[in-house]
Amino acid sequence: MKRRGFLKAAATGGAATTLAAPAIAQTQPSIRWRLVSAYPKSLDTIYGASESFAKRVGAATGGKFEIRTFAAGEIVPAFQVADAVQQGTVECAHAGALLLFGKDPTFALDAAIPFGMNSRQMTAWMYEGGGMQLLREFYRDFGIVNFPCGNTGAQMAGWFRKEIKSPDDIKGLKFRIGGFGGMVLERIGGVPQNIPPGDIYPALEKGTIDAAEFVGPYDDEKLGLHKIAKYYYYPGFWEGGSQISLYVGAKAWESLPKEYQAILEAAAAEAHVEMQAKYDARNPAALKRLVAGGAQLRAFPRPVLDAAWKASNEVYAELSAKNPKWKKVYEPYVKFRDEQILWFRFAEGSFDSFMASVKR
Amino acid sequence: MKRRGFLKAAATGGAATTLAAPAIAQTQPSIRWRLVSAYPKSLDTIYGASESFAKRVGAATGGKFEIRTFAAGEIVPAFQVADAVQQGTVECAHAGALLLFGKDPTFALDAAIPFGMNSRQMTAWMYEGGGMQLLREFYRDFGIVNFPCGNTGAQMAGWFRKEIKSPDDIKGLKFRIGGFGGMVLERIGGVPQNIPPGDIYPALEKGTIDAAEFVGPYDDEKLGLHKIAKYYYYPGFWEGGSQISLYVGAKAWESLPKEYQAILEAAAAEAHVEMQAKYDARNPAALKRLVAGGAQLRAFPRPVLDAAWKASNEVYAELSAKNPKWKKVYEPYVKFRDEQILWFRFAEGSFDSFMASVKR
Numbered sequence: 001m002k003r004r005g006f007l008k009a010a011a012t013g014g015a016a017t018t019l020a021a022p023a024i025a026q027t028q029p030s031i032r033w034r035l036v037s038a039y040p041k042s043l044d045t046i047y048g049a050s051e052s053f054a055k056r057v058g059a060a061t062g063g064k065f066e067i068r069t070f071a072a073g074e075i076v077p078a079f080q081v082a083d084a085v086q087q088g089t090v091e092c093a094h095a096g097a098l099l100l101f102g103k104d105p106t107f108a109l110d111a112a113i114p115f116g117m118n119s120r121q122m123t124a125w126m127y128e129g130g131g132m133q134l135l136r137e138f139y140r141d142f143g144i145v146n147f148p149c150g151n152t153g154a155q156m157a158g159w160f161r162k163e164i165k166s167p168d169d170i171k172g173l174k175f176r177i178g179g180f181g182g183m184v185l186e187r188i189g190g191v192p193q194n195i196p197p198g199d200i201y202p203a204l205e206k207g208t209i210d211a212a213e214f215v216g217p218y219d220d221e222k223l224g225l226h227k228i229a230k231y232y233y234y235p236g237f238w239e240g241g242s243q244i245s246l247y248v249g250a251k252a253w254e255s256l257p258k259e260y261q262a263i264l265e266a267a268a269a270e271a272h273v274e275m276q277a278k279y280d281a282r283n284p285a286a287l288k289r290l291v292a293g294g295a296q297l298r299a300f301p302r303p304v305l306d307a308a309w310k311a312s313n314e315v316y317a318e319l320s321a322k323n324p325k326w327k328k329v330y331e332p333y334v335k336f337r338d339e340q341i342l343w344f345r346f347a348e349g350s351f352d353s354f355m356a357s358v359k360r
Numbered sequence: 361m362k363r364r365g366f367l368k369a370a371a372t373g374g375a376a377t378t379l380a381a382p383a384i385a386q387t388q389p390s391i392r393w394r395l396v397s398a399y400p401k402s403l404d405t406i407y408g409a410s411e412s413f414a415k416r417v418g419a420a421t422g423g424k425f426e427i428r429t430f431a432a433g434e435i436v437p438a439f440q441v442a443d444a445v446q447q448g449t450v451e452c453a454h455a456g457a458l459l460l461f462g463k464d465p466t467f468a469l470d471a472a473i474p475f476g477m478n479s480r481q482m483t484a485w486m487y488e489g490g491g492m493q494l495l496r497e498f499y500r501d502f503g504i505v506n507f508p509c510g511n512t513g514a515q516m517a518g519w520f521r522k523e524i525k526s527p528d529d530i531k532g533l534k535f536r537i538g539g540f541g542g543m544v545l546e547r548i549g550g551v552p553q554n555i556p557p558g559d560i561y562p563a564l565e566k567g568t569i570d571a572a573e574f575v576g577p578y579d580d581e582k583l584g585l586h587k588i589a590k591y592y593y594y595p596g597f598w599e600g601g602s603q604i605s606l607y608v609g610a611k612a613w614e615s616l617p618k619e620y621q622a623i624l625e626a627a628a629a630e631a632h633v634e635m636q637a638k639y640d641a642r643n644p645a646a647l648k649r650l651v652a653g654g655a656q657l658r659a660f661p662r663p664v665l666d667a668a669w670k671a672s673n674e675v676y677a678e679l680s681a682k683n684p685k686w687k688k689v690y691e692p693y694v695k696f697r698d699e700q701i702l703w704f705r706f707a708e709g710s711f712d713s714f715m716a717s718v719k720r
Contacts, residue, residue, distance in 0.1 A: 059622035060420065118712060120480060123633060124640035154707035216707060235711035262419035263623065269630035273483060280484035284699035287706070297706065305714050339644035341719045346647070346657065347514035347576060349716060351595035352478060354665050356709060359701045 028257055033067045036085075038078040038095035040197075041071045043219055045278045046244060049150040050094040053246065053271040060263045067092070082247055086143045091252040094149060096244050101179035105319055106326045109333050110135050110146060112242040114184045114312040116333070119151040119241030119276055121340040126243070129336045134329045145253045147268040150244035150275030153283075155236035156220065157300060158213030159204065159229035164300060167307045176200055176212035180315075181238030187311035188304075197223065204228050213238075217286035218279060226295040233298050237308055244275065388617055393427045396445075398438040398455035400557075401431045403579055405638045406604060409510040410454035413606065413631040420623045427452070442607055446503045451612040454509060456604050461539035465679055466686045469693050470495050470506060472602040474544045474672040476693070479511040479601030479636055481700040486603070489696045494689045505613045507628040510604035510635030513643075515596035516580065517660060518573030519564065519589035524660060527667045536560055536572035540675075541598030547671035548664075557583065564588050573598075577646035578639060586655040593658050597668055604635065 035054060039046045047069075054067035072078035081093035082100055097110035109116075109131075117125060125131035126148045139146045158177075164170065171189035175182075182192030193209050203209045205228045212229070213236055214220045226232065246268045253261065291297065316334075320327040395414060399406045407429075414427035432438035441453035442460055457470035469476075469491075477485060485491035486508045499506045518537075524530065531549035535542075542552030553569050563569045565588045572589070573596055574580045586592065606628045616624070651657065676694075680687040 056622060056626050060619055060626060062619045115715065115718075118708065118715075120636065120640060124637040127634055127637035128641035129637075154711045156707050217703075234706045235714070236707060237711065237714070240711045240715070259420055259422045262416060263626070266416050266420060266623070266626040266630045269633055270626045273629055273633045274487055276480065277484040277487035277489075280480060280700065280703075281488035281696075284703040287703055299710055309714075309718055336641075338719055340640065341715050343577075343640075343644040343647055344712065345716050345720075346594045347516050347596060348478065349712065350659055351514045351597065351600045352704065352709065352712075354595070354597070354669075355475065355478075355600070355701050356705050358475075358669055359698055360705075 030064045033091040035069045035092045036081045036090050038081045049271040049275040056267040085247045085249045093247040109329045112239040114238040117337045119153045122241045125336045143250045145248045147246040148272045149246035149268045152242045155239040156216050157233035157236040159225040160211040160231040161229045174209040184312050188307045218282040221286045232295045390424045393451035395429045395452045396441045396450050398441045409631040409635040413627050416627040445607045445609045453607040458539050468540050469689045472599040474598040477697045479513045482601045485696045503610045505608045507606040508632045509606035509628045512602045515599040516576050517593035517596040519585040520571040520591040521589045534569040544672050548667045578642040581646045592655040
């Protein structure tokens, strides 16, 4: 800022007004980045957030900071977008940290864990509860600077060919579910299956699998699973509010002028709130269409949720005993979650419950 | 963009790289704005949002677009901040539209109405449900361009000297509550009182009033009302998610370069998500301190909520019959609310209910 100070000092002799452009402009560099999304363009809510983000950065810089977005597979496959950032192949990526669960379960604390925080609580933890600092520290080893950049909200538990009436019905159930949810499902007798979205329909149709989870009404509708597995279960307790992240390569981040860093950060926050708003605005009509198309809504029986809750906490205790990185982030995460739940029971919870009861 | 096109054409002869700064910089003007907040600095969550917003705009422009923030009363009193924007005394303001309820109840649809949307639903309506367009049109007559810029979340119903056991206990109750909430309270026999925050404590202590609502634990704690009225009721059904707005004068907005407009819009969205996160992160500990200090939590009895719900809908029907501006915004608002409630009952509601039950 020395140069600006000099300019100010030099200007004191003249008649400077606060509205006038300075005589010598501080020019900002033209920068072109590539963003690789872990999602296909068909998921317009999630992929759309990376587009909105890039568009805003461009508009805020008069096109000087240009970020081109690429869907999963265009440059790198979905599961490798974080690697591409780490290796410097691209400057940034947009992905759910759940994709990195296989590398280290700690990543899931940046997205969702079974019976974790809901969307609003997760945002509170990231922005104001210390979550961002803890995760930034964790990501540092991967050469990544992370930013919250979207949330799906609480997900549905997915599409089942048969009803789930007790925990016994989970036993042997071949369920398309990944990462953490799959690990918990296995503990209660289920058989998790890792199947890419495009292959779910035929697998469920042929009976290779008994059930499949995806996201929620708006995204699920695109897969058409209600035509072959009519029971639509809730809640997707493994993703009570699944956060999506923007990953920026540490070197790319440091190379940015401070103004561009500020713009990028604000644009990520805007895309964060916008994605949740899109899901919230679009899910109700999609749910109605699905029900009109034959979907039958079913809540998991309480004993199923209780068994999964118990299994989840067992998994967390085991992870905490053997993975110090996990423990370091998980403990404050759970403390924050528990305090949020305590508070949400009163004003938020009682308000929402009353509204649900009068509009039933 | 013609000038840029010319520069590009002129540059084709040379060895241009995408990372090089252009030879002639597009300079951005230095602009200084004043923002008047309707809140005192002591409300650091709300007032803090205007500071965060201004800071981000400054950082994103290298200090060229400077917005100085002023607390209520520093330049104009709280209730006149919108007038100050309309008249061009200042370029922008940060206020809850409930303050303008007296001018036209339609303003409340930009903040909160009794039994309206919760925070997340309101954000979905504004960003993706058509709410922004409807309200922008309404505000046009006042020379204001509005942006969502914070939400308090569901508020508490406030501090009562005596318990409310039935709707009869509302009859004759002198309750410090403003605007729409007061109008509904009156319908069910209460006596609304308009008292500035600083005067609530002595009025409640002397018994001039029987009860007072403010915001929620974090803000309420500062007033110390738990020392003189120990029953802390919920939910504050008149503000299930009270949105705060950034008001920009239409002429000031139009005078901005497109880049500054983009920066302002992103910074407002960031402040919007940040304020809710601050309330969520800080309310739990404040609630615990209040309870440790003697506050006794009480839920409104169902018949009280039912009576208020009925009264609210009567008020809405009357307003719709006589105020076309209200009707134009209220009808889509309520349609959106009802669809949100339908959807929130499933994944979100069942997830939150389960979590509340296991952490009780």
